[in-house]
Amino acid sequence: MPWIVKNLWLIPVLPMLAAGLSALAPQRARKFSASLAIGSMLISFLLALCAFTQALAHPEAHQVFNFNWFQFGDQWLQLGWLLDPLTAVMLVMVTFVGTLIFIYSTGYMSHDQNFTRFFTFLSLFAGAMLGVIIANSLLLLFICWELVGLTSYLLIGFWYHKPSAAAAAKKAFITTRIGDVALLLGMVWLYSQTNTLLFYDDGRGCMEASQLGLMGSRAAHFGIAISTAISLLIFAGAVGKSGQVPLHVWLPDAMEGPTPVSALIHAATMVAAGVFLVARVYPLMDTGVGQIHALHIVTWVGAITAIFAASIAVAQNDIKRILAYSTVSQLGYMMMGIGVGGVAVGMFHLITHAFFKALLFMGAGSVIHGCHEEQDICRMGGLRKYMPVTFATYAAGMLALCGFPLTAGFWSKDEILHSAHGWQISHVPFYLGAAGALLTAFYMTRQVFYVFFGNCRLHLGKTTASEQRTLEHAGVSAKEHPHAELHGEPHESPLAMTAPLMILAVFAIGLGFVGTPAWPWFQKFLGAKTEGFTHETWVLMGISTVIVFLGMGIGWWLYGRKPLEKSEQPDPLQVMRGDIFSVLQNKYYIDEVYEKTVIAFNAWFARACDWLDFWVWNGLVQLVSYVIIGLSWVNNFFDVFVVNGGFDGSCKGVNAGGALLSRLQNGRVQNYLRIIGIALAALALLLIWGWHPS
Numbered sequence: 001m002p003w004i005v006k007n008l009w010l011i012p013v014l015p016m017l018a019a020g021l022s023a024l025a026p027q028r029a030r031k032f033s034a035s036l037a038i039g040s041m042l043i044s045f046l047l048a049l050c051a052f053t054q055a056l057a058h059p060e061a062h063q064v065f066n067f068n069w070f071q072f073g074d075q076w077l078q079l080g081w082l083l084d085p086l087t088a089v090m091l092v093m094v095t096f097v098g099t100l101i102f103i104y105s106t107g108y109m110s111h112d113q114n115f116t117r118f119f120t121f122l123s124l125f126a127g128a129m130l131g132v133i134i135a136n137s138l139l140l141l142f143i144c145w146e147l148v149g150l151t152s153y154l155l156i157g158f159w160y161h162k163p164s165a166a167a168a169a170k171k172a173f174i175t176t177r178i179g180d181v182a183l184l185l186g187m188v189w190l191y192s193q194t195n196t197l198l199f200y201d202d203g204r205g206c207m208e209a210s211q212l213g214l215m216g217s218r219a220a221h222f223g224i225a226i227s228t229a230i231s232l233l234i235f236a237g238a239v240g241k242s243g244q245v246p247l248h249v250w251l252p253d254a255m256e257g258p259t260p261v262s263a264l265i266h267a268a269t270m271v272a273a274g275v276f277l278v279a280r281v282y283p284l285m286d287t288g289v290g291q292i293h294a295l296h297i298v299t300w301v302g303a304i305t306a307i308f309a310a311s312i313a314v315a316q317n318d319i320k321r322i323l324a325y326s327t328v329s330q331l332g333y334m335m336m337g338i339g340v341g342g343v344a345v346g347m348f349h350l351i352t353h354a355f356f357k358a359l360l361f362m363g364a365g366s367v368i369h370g371c372h373e374e375q376d377i378c379r380m381g382g383l384r385k386y387m388p389v390t391f392a393t394y395a396a397g398m399l400a401l402c403g404f405p406l407t408a409g410f411w412s413k414d415e416i417l418h419s420a421h422g423w424q425i426s427h428v429p430f431y432l433g434a435a436g437a438l439l440t441a442f443y444m445t446r447q448v449f450y451v452f453f454g455n456c457r458l459h460l461g462k463t464t465a466s467e468q469r470t471l472e473h474a475g476v477s478a479k480e481h482p483h484a485e486l487h488g489e490p491h492e493s494p495l496a497m498t499a500p501l502m503i504l505a506v507f508a509i510g511l512g513f514v515g516t517p518a519w520p521w522f523q524k525f526l527g528a529k530t531e532g533f534t535h536e537t538w539v540l541m542g543i544s545t546v547i548v549f550l551g552m553g554i555g556w557w558l559y560g561r562k563p564l565e566k567s568e569q570p571d572p573l574q575v576m577r578g579d580i581f582s583v584l585q586n587k588y589y590i591d592e593v594y595e596k597t598v599i600a601f602n603a604w605f606a607r608a609c610d611w612l613d614f615w616v617w618n619g620l621v622q623l624v625s626y627v628i629i630g631l632s633w634v635n636n637f638f639d640v641f642v643v644n645g646g647f648d649g650s651c652k653g654v655n656a657g658g659a660l661l662s663r664l665q666n667g668r669v670q671n672y673l674r675i676i677g678i679a680l681a682a683l684a685l686l687l688i689w690g691w692h693p694s
Contacts, residue, residue, distance in 0.1 A: 012130035019123035045095035055088035082136035100500035107496030125151035168253035175250040179240020186233030231294035242274025259365030267358035302335025303429035310439035315584035341419030344528035349412035356400035356508035363394035377450040393501040408512030441551025454563025
């Protein structure tokens with residue numbers, strides 16, 4: 001067995017170890033904590049490259065290392081790790097992008113008093129995600145999956161003094177737990193059917209043909225195969241983690257965390273975990289007979305999410321929230337890609353998206369940093385002349401996200417649309433995906449014109465409310481903050497922040513060339529069949545290009561020709577159709593609907609349970625206790641006055657009789673003579689009384 005396969009566990013353990021050491025370090029050990037975190041990620045990246053090289057040499061093999069964990073009864077529960085092409089590409093992506101985000105964080109969080117704690121959580125987060133990737137056991141994956149959920153809660157609520165951040169952290173944690181409950185049920189059901197949770201185990205794993213054939217042939221309820229039912233439960237976990245409809249509501253609110261957290265969660269780690277899980281259990285989802293197929297559900301959920309979230313992003317003004325809804329939409333594309341085209345199609349977009357979305361979030365962080373913590377795009381404008389590096393790199397990420405020709409996003413999104421167009425079940429997902437692509441090009445063009453073009457609309461010379469809140473929650477006084485004066489113009493971010501942006505911009509443009517129809521290396525590496533350039537490919541590429549230019553053109557027409565002059569000026573879309581704009585701006589009122597239905601029902605049910613507990617169950621308990629107390633009183637009366645009284649009276653009578661008899665035999669001769677005398681006298685009287693002369 002190759003040494004890298006046997007020691008694959010080092011890749012996630014190193015960041016976790018760094019997190020443990022940082023947790024023990026004092027708060028002032030800022031350089032130590034940052035160096036430890038970045039160093040551990042760099043070593044993990046080098047090990048990931050070694051694993052990638054090993055996977056290149058054996059692309060068709062599932063190289064595993066399994067071991068016994070603990071025994072119950074006569075069975076052993078096994079864990080293990082797995083190296084295959086899917087693992088290899090994810091390891092390289094997460095460690096590389098994660099390292100850049102860590103470096104970026106040293107500049108962005110440099111003035112936060114909880115700098116050391118931040119890198120502790122960040123390292124643990126990265127280690128947990130890497131554990132999800134290498135797991136060859138669904139149980140080990142679930143353990144790391146929950147660690148990802150825990151650390152996301154800690155990072156989203158990092159500025160816990162802000163009520164909005166604390167609420168967002170709780171919302172993310174609780175919402176994702178809903179999906180995780182279904183995932184846990186699916187995991188238990190899978191174990192009951194296969195007697196193992198190992199994915200691959202020399203033909204005995206739950207993702208191998210022998211087990212899949214048995215589950216696919218067994219019917220569950222409603223006429224669907226057991227494999228399909230288990231797949232849907234597992235997919236519910238992915239829906240929660242990857243923010244798919246209807247469990248998407250937590251993901252936009254996750255913007256309350258620091259921007260590096262947003263970049264890590266929305267690009268390379270947490271939200272990608274759901275898509276990765278679907279890709280990992282793809283053999284199970286592709287198994288089963290009947291009218292309902294798991295991959296059909298995955299496709300429809302992904303397509304609906306793609307268009308749904310893209311439409312909401314059109315009317316948002318928070319720079320990070322726009323990107324958040326964009327992430328939800330792109331995750332929908334990934335799910336749809338896996339459903340209609342297989343693992344390679346969805347994963348190709350996941351990899352390219354990780355680079356350009358990390359670039360966009362980090363670019364947004366650079367903008368916020370340069371604009372003195374302002375996040376409202378209506379209050380920005382004209383930043384391209386103040387922040388040229390941020391503008392150039394952000395533009396590269398924006399073009400990749402829009403699917404501009406020859407960028408990474410163009411090739412990966414195009415392949416999803418191509419696969420959706422060839423889906424035999426329905427063409428509706430293709431049309432939804434095409435509409436989502438149009439909206440993506442439109443809202444990103446809108447954002448770029450609002451932020452980087454026109455005149456600067458920052459409220460200079462005074463501290464904005466957003467800035468003041470950020471300073472207060474970070475524990476930094478206005479005098480201590482380097483940008484608290486706010487009298488100057490926007491400024492470019494330091495090299496620690498812009499250098500990662502430039503590196504990611506290169507990948508945002510050029511990474512897609514590893515998966516073009518001319519050279520589909522990525523698809524072949526993941527075991528997919530490719531067709532190369534066909535007539536249909538050229539037609540769909542042309543349609544995709546027209547869609548992108550149309551979306552960008554509409555964006556330029558509305559926002560580029562006449563940029564906003566004042567921050568209070570209404571949005572052109574709002575002027576045109578205020579009713580529709582209001583619905584989109586309020587996110588279709590989904591949160592309000594949940595508040596009035598699910599949350600209200602949960603609150604009512606909690607009150608009902610409390611009433612039932614207090615008045616019914618507690619009443620029954622009290623009644624039983626009173627009955628028991630009453631019976632104890634009756635028992636005490638019977639015991640004291642009947643049992644004890646009768647027994648004690650008998651004992652006293654016997655005792656008195658014994659005392660009397662004891663006096664007759666006290667050993668005194670005089671008493672005996674008296675008694676004899678009395679007895680003789682009595683006998684004489686009796687004889688005299690009874691004698692009669694004849």
